[in-house]
Amino acid sequence: xxSSSNWLSGxxxxxxxxxxxxxxxxxxxxxxxxxxxxxxKSRRGPHVPVGHNAPKDLKEEIDIRLxxxxxxxxxxxxxADDDTRLLQLETQGNQSCYNYLYRMKALDAIRxxxxxxxxxxxxxxxxxxxxxxxxxxxxxxxxxxxKGVGKALIDTLLDxxxxxxxxxxxxxxxxxxxxxEALSELATV
Numbered sequence: 001x002x003s004s005s006n007w008l009s010g011x012x013x014x015x016x017x018x019x020x021x022x023x024x025x026x027x028x029x030x031x032x033x034x035x036x037x038x039x040x041k042s043r044r045g046p047h048v049p050v051g052h053n054a055p056k057d058l059k060e061e062i063d064i065r066l067x068x069x070x071x072x073x074x075x076x077x078x079x080a081d082d083d084t085r086l087l088q089l090e091t092q093g094n095q096s097c098y099n100y101l102y103r104m105k106a107l108d109a110i111r112x113x114x115x116x117x118x119x120x121x122x123x124x125x126x127x128x129x130x131x132x133x134x135x136x137x138x139x140x141x142x143x144x145x146x147k148g149v150g151k152a153l154i155d156t157l158l159d160x161x162x163x164x165x166x167x168x169x170x171x172x173x174x175x176x177x178x179x180x181e182a183l184s185e186l187a188t189v
Contacts, residue, residue: 077111078104102176106164109180113187133161157182 050066051059079086079101089098110132140154160179164171 078108099171102173103164103171106160106171106176106179109183110161113183133158136161153182153185157186 051062054062085098085101089101136154136158140151140158157179160175160182163169163175164179
């Protein structure tokens with residue numbers, strides 16, 4: 001009888017130690033989570049604002065220059081003339097995996113065309129896609145700038161541009177050639 005009571009007391013000691021360590025781990029996780037939550041909520045927190053401890057003039061200059069960043073608009077050339085990916089288009093037989101190259105060529109073709117959409121006052125930035133799209137929509141809705149341009153031509157060009165820039169479907173060689181033909185026809189008008 002005495003040996004069974006020692007065995008039960010040993011089991012009880014082990015259980016108490018296990019429960020105690022479990023409670024300690026849970027409390028540690030809870031406290032750490034609360035500290036991180038309050039640290040992220042505080043104003044200063046772990047992140048220091050730009051220009052912290054700087055003179056007032058310097059802070060204002062930093063804020064002015066950071067606010068100018070959102071006004072910067074630049075659309076780079078997507079494919080250079082000597083890009084090696086263009087050689088893949090000519091050598092490979094399977095053209096379906098290179099649809100993105102035709103999309104890039106279509107967007108770069110706007111620069112190469114001699115459409116004077118940057119000369120008008122309404123669309124001063126000629127290399128930004130949104131302005132080219134609005135230029136095409138204005139050209140389709142009003143017939144005063146170019147009386148010889150048909151709405152079907154502009155619709156073809158607009159569909160090709162939106163498919164090349166935003167579309168998720170296939171934009172292969174045939175779509176690119178149709179788009180290029182419409183773009184060159186608009187440039188000649």
